[in-house]
Amino acid sequence: MSSSATLQDTNIETQFLSVAINVPLRRLFEYSFRLDSAIAPQIGMRVEVLFAGRVKIGIILKVSSKAQFDRNKIKPIQRLLEAFPIASPSLLAIYDWMQKYYHAPPGEIWQTLLPNKLLKGEDCQLKRSSVWRITSQGQEILQQNKLPKKAVQQHKILHLLNQTEQGIAHDSLKYFAISHSSMKSLAGKKYVEKTFTQTIISSKLQFQQQDLQLNTEQSEAIKSVCEKLDRYQSWLLFGVTASGKTEVYIRIIWQIIKQGKQALLLVPEIGLTPQTVKRFADRFNTKIELLHSAISDQQRLQVWLKAQSGEAKIIIGTRSALFVPMKHPGIIIIDEEHDLSFRQQQGFRYSARDIAMVRGHIESIPVLLGSATPSIETLANVDKGKIKQLSLRHKAMTAQQLKYRVIDLKNQSMRQGLSLELIQVIQHHLKQQGQVLLFLNRRGYSPVLLCHLCGWSSECKRCESHFTYHHASQYLQCHHCGSSRRAPDTCPQCSGQQMVPVGLGTERLEESVQQIFSHAKIRRIDRDTTRKKQAMDNYVEEIKSGEVDLLIGTQMLAKGHHFPKVTLVALVDMDGALYSSDFRAPEFAAQLITQVSGRAGRSDQQGEVVIQTHHIEHPMLSQIIQQGYSAFAKQCIAERKQTLLPPFSYHALFQAEAPQIPAVKQFLHEAKNILNQYHTTQVDLLGPVPSFYTKKAGKYRYQLFLESANRKQLHQLLAKSISQIEQLKSSTRVRWRLEVDPISD
Numbered sequence: 001m002s003s004s005a006t007l008q009d010t011n012i013e014t015q016f017l018s019v020a021i022n023v024p025l026r027r028l029f030e031y032s033f034r035l036d037s038a039i040a041p042q043i044g045m046r047v048e049v050l051f052a053g054r055v056k057i058g059i060i061l062k063v064s065s066k067a068q069f070d071r072n073k074i075k076p077i078q079r080l081l082e083a084f085p086i087a088s089p090s091l092l093a094i095y096d097w098m099q100k101y102y103h104a105p106p107g108e109i110w111q112t113l114l115p116n117k118l119l120k121g122e123d124c125q126l127k128r129s130s131v132w133r134i135t136s137q138g139q140e141i142l143q144q145n146k147l148p149k150k151a152v153q154q155h156k157i158l159h160l161l162n163q164t165e166q167g168i169a170h171d172s173l174k175y176f177a178i179s180h181s182s183m184k185s186l187a188g189k190k191y192v193e194k195t196f197t198q199t200i201i202s203s204k205l206q207f208q209q210q211d212l213q214l215n216t217e218q219s220e221a222i223k224s225v226c227e228k229l230d231r232y233q234s235w236l237l238f239g240v241t242a243s244g245k246t247e248v249y250i251r252i253i254w255q256i257i258k259q260g261k262q263a264l265l266l267v268p269e270i271g272l273t274p275q276t277v278k279r280f281a282d283r284f285n286t287k288i289e290l291l292h293s294a295i296s297d298q299q300r301l302q303v304w305l306k307a308q309s310g311e312a313k314i315i316i317g318t319r320s321a322l323f324v325p326m327k328h329p330g331i332i333i334i335d336e337e338h339d340l341s342f343r344q345q346q347g348f349r350y351s352a353r354d355i356a357m358v359r360g361h362i363e364s365i366p367v368l369l370g371s372a373t374p375s376i377e378t379l380a381n382v383d384k385g386k387i388k389q390l391s392l393r394h395k396a397m398t399a400q401q402l403k404y405r406v407i408d409l410k411n412q413s414m415r416q417g418l419s420l421e422l423i424q425v426i427q428h429h430l431k432q433q434g435q436v437l438l439f440l441n442r443r444g445y446s447p448v449l450l451c452h453l454c455g456w457s458s459e460c461k462r463c464e465s466h467f468t469y470h471h472a473s474q475y476l477q478c479h480h481c482g483s484s485r486r487a488p489d490t491c492p493q494c495s496g497q498q499m500v501p502v503g504l505g506t507e508r509l510e511e512s513v514q515q516i517f518s519h520a521k522i523r524r525i526d527r528d529t530t531r532k533k534q535a536m537d538n539y540v541e542e543i544k545s546g547e548v549d550l551l552i553g554t555q556m557l558a559k560g561h562h563f564p565k566v567t568l569v570a571l572v573d574m575d576g577a578l579y580s581s582d583f584r585a586p587e588f589a590a591q592l593i594t595q596v597s598g599r600a601g602r603s604d605q606q607g608e609v610v611i612q613t614h615h616i617e618h619p620m621l622s623q624i625i626q627q628g629y630s631a632f633a634k635q636c637i638a639e640r641k642q643t644l645l646p647p648f649s650y651h652a653l654f655q656a657e658a659p660q661i662p663a664v665k666q667f668l669h670e671a672k673n674i675l676n677q678y679h680t681t682q683v684d685l686l687g688p689v690p691s692f693y694t695k696k697a698g699k700y701r702y703q704l705f706l707e708s709a710n711r712k713q714l715h716q717l718l719a720k721s722i723s724q725i726e727q728l729k730s731s732t733r734v735r736w737r738l739e740v741d742p743i744s745d
Helices: 088-100 104-112 136-145 152-163 170-176 179-188 214-228 245-259 270-281 297-309 319-323 353-361 376-384 419-429 508-516 535-545 587-598 619-627 629-643 661-677 711-726 729-733
Strands: 014-021 029-034 046-051 055-064 129-134 194-196 234-239 263-267 288-291 314-317 330-335 369-370 386-394 403-408 435-439 446-449 469-470 475-477 484-486 499-501 522-525 552-553 566-571 610-611 650-658 684-698 701-710 735-742
Touching: 014 046, 014 104, 029 046, 029 587, 055 104, 055 650, 088 104, 088 650, 088 711, 088 735, 104 319, 129 136, 129 152, 129 735, 136 152, 152 179, 152 469, 214 234, 214 245, 214 386, 234 245, 234 376, 245 270, 245 369, 245 469, 245 552, 263 319, 270 288, 270 314, 288 297, 297 610, 314 319, 319 353, 330 353, 330 446, 353 369, 376 629, 419 435, 419 566, 419 610, 508 522, 508 552, 508 701, 522 535, 566 587, 587 610, 587 619, 587 629, 619 629, 650 661, 650 711, 661 684, 661 729, 684 711, 701 711, 711 735
Parallel strands: 234 369, 234 386, 263 314, 263 330, 288 314, 330 369, 403 610, 435 552, 435 566, 522 552, 566 610
Antiparallel strands: 014 029, 014 055, 046 055, 129 194, 446 499, 469 475, 475 484, 650 701, 650 735, 684 701
16 A cells, blocks of 8 residues: 555546545445645545445545546545645554454544544644743742742742743643642742743753662663664563663653654553653653543544654553654553553454554564563563563562462451451551552452342343442442442342342452451542542552551552552452463463562562462462462463464454344354355364353343464455455344454453
């Protein structure tokens, strides 16, 4: 595909455009364009077209002087939306790879690649931004030291603005811990002023070195990457928790920025973004741009445009930020690369980690993957030589090793999920002024509400799974489909009044902990308590300041948070994570244990980890504790190689759902028949079989599984058959999808 299609032949009156439109069809749509204006259509431009009687926005992917169909039946476009392509050659190349690898509808891919505002046809223009700058009067007051001694905050602000030539953007104040009221107070004294600018480009970037001494491994990692900044190379920074990976990122990014290039850093969760941004804002005098699901569509577009223009030097975001264009790309860094958040699990499904390496290759820039628990796929690529490993084996702040204790719950006396031994350990750490983290990856009060008299239990009929009981709000919620209802006071089946919550969730654990440790200040951090804006930020600040004694949380707390005062981490219930039918379960459990454990002992205090389980003999547990994640991963790779499981085999999945099972089975059987027409012995077809969660949101789900030791053969089979499968009449009676490299049901 050519990245430029500007027409030179003035004799051509009409051109024919192949356009990607966001509809679930794996094809482009042809429209005509008369060359009667100064602007000629080019690949990567947006166009407004009529499709099925509705106006839609499409992306031009091919321009030709010849029509593929009867030119008299081809509709003209409504209009071109810009004079130049918004999709760069590299973005077009990324699209091309994604379309071939994931076999997805072109329009769905572009729905992922572009901001919503552009897909709605809005103007592609940078907006004016407000910037705070110090005035000459403010500089004079600062130089003469005339501020009152108590005005510590004002002195800090003026000093910061005096060092920052381009000023501080109004929407970046929070990353410098500056309140709007402080700025207004200084503005009232005419020490600072707010101005408006179309762009904020720093002419003199500065880097705050800080008094941080790098260890030998950090220095070697930085040197290795910086020696190859001018080419593609994928690196794995395999560093134990608290080994200083972020400092390595910061030093490498500074070298990138000094070369006039841009850096993109991906983090797995929105909750990690503020602390990451603060680390960078403390070190760089340039605005850090953010991209994640909590910002508005307008903010997303503006960041996208700033990156495209080269104005944004450092972009930090979650999975979707991977597709932000960079005028001068320098590096892509993925922190916590093992995390499943980098895998899109709804709609068009893709792996941000895999596409990052594709993008790095296209743009000839390095890609750095960082983790204390790298994925098995990444480590296998290290073994193959596709990725080079850099190791950080020691903690940056302390030389003390974590102390592990495994508590056998069999025949133990328990108080709402806590063994007496664990209670004593918690009391000891609280007396020593240490913070305690209790980890339970199950939110709500209890996973089941049942009647003690007749055994009725609260089931979601739409999913054939139990409702989770939330005690504080007195409601039941299905954590699969999201449906909810008021919790009954009496049994719907026998009218009995003995409704009993069964099992333990974070809400119930919080209740019991408050009873046992009545003098401790307790905070629960899960999806229910962090719904409000800034809630997570406020909790993190409370914990770091030492205001919290004991925190209870789910997996949200296992990812990269730095809590220097936490000395004890207790995994309250690990049994569910140790046994699963998923072959990846041991990997996920090992990563979880290692990551959660890594929240303890991050400063100079001894850290302790307690694991409660009924299965102390589980081999993975002892291996993680005694030998570490690296040893576990080596054994896991060997086992998968022997059993031909990914990454030593390649999978694809057709999944279909409908209100009735016969419609689902019919479609998948017909799809299997088509696949069998092109079938080779190198690809195995398994199914159709029920999905793990067979019923979800009122629909039955079945799947057809494809497996091969030859990736090329698998993709050739999909490429040959997908169009015919899409045209099946039975496909219109179900909702279906194709997923390549599926991770979970």
